[in-house]
Amino acid sequence: MNIPMQAQNKILIAYYSWSGNTRYMAEQIKKNTNADIFEIVPTNAYPEDYNACVDQAKKEINSNFKPALKSKLASIEAYDIIIVGSPNWWSTFAPPVASFLSGYNFTGKTILPFITHEGTRMGKSVEDIKQLCPTATILSGLPVRGSNVRNAESDILKWLRDNGVIQKQ
Numbered sequence: 719m720n721i722p723m724q725a726q727n728k729i730l731i732a733y734y735s736w737s738g739n740t741r742y743m744a745e746q747i748k749k750n751t752n753a754d755i756f757e758i759v760p761t762n763a764y765p766e767d768y769n770a771c772v773d774q775a776k777k778e779i780n781s782n783f784k785p786a787l788k789s790k791l792a793s794i795e796a797y798d799i800i801i802v803g804s805p806n807w808w809s810t811f812a813p814p815v816a817s818f819l820s821g822y823n824f825t826g827k828t829i830l831p832f833i834t835h836e837g838t839r840m841g842k843s844v845e846d847i848k849q850l851c852p853t854a855t856i857l858s859g860l861p862v863r864g865s866n867v868r869n870a871e872s873d874i875l876k877w878l879r880d881n882g883v884i885q886k887q
């Protein structure tokens with residue numbers, strides 16, 4: 719078990735996943751930290767059909783649509799670091815993550831983003847997080863290829879260490 723860098727840092731992992739890759743990564747992060755974990759779930763699930771999902775996602779992203787979410791955190795106040803995960807959809811994070819980022823006050827919080835993708839890595843997700851959360855500190859993001867999430871634990875550990883979430887050993 720890795721020891722958090724500063725024992726007083728309270729960490730939340732918040733993620734959305736459509737087909738499981740980002741969920742797998744979130745669980746790897748959870749395994750290596752003492753973070754709480756929150757799955758971002760839209761009230762209306764996206765279509766299971768890939769092409770239908772791609773079309774809906776394109777429309778929503780182009781119109782900055784923020785879908786309603788099934789549940790809300792009781793409070794974000796207790797957390798210092800929020801590790802936010804999403805699949806890369808059209809070179810940014812998925813709309814449910816936009817809803818999550820718009821739903822709380824991140825002033826004074828640190829956001830550590832991770833993205834699973836199939837080629838466009840972080841895309842413009844970091845810039846888009848900065849737009850939604852201008853008063854947060856945003857640390858360097860980790861892009862992992864969706865087809866490679868099961869081999870990414872050492873990259874995840876390095877990223878958590880480099881960003882001071884867990885202790886260097």
Ligand SMILES: Cc1cc2nc3c(=O)[nH]c(=O)nc-3n(C[C@H](O)[C@H](O)[C@H](O)COP(=O)(O)O)c2cc1C
Nearest residue numbers: 736737738739740805806808809834836837838864
């Ligand atoms: C609607 C949609 C849009 C996508 N757009 C991109 C993209 O622009 N760039 C990219 O590299 N991958 C894209 N992908 C691939 C996903 O980012 C990738 O498969 C990811 O690992 C899926 O994560 P998940 O299993 O947590 O949903 C897209 C997938 C979907 C369903």
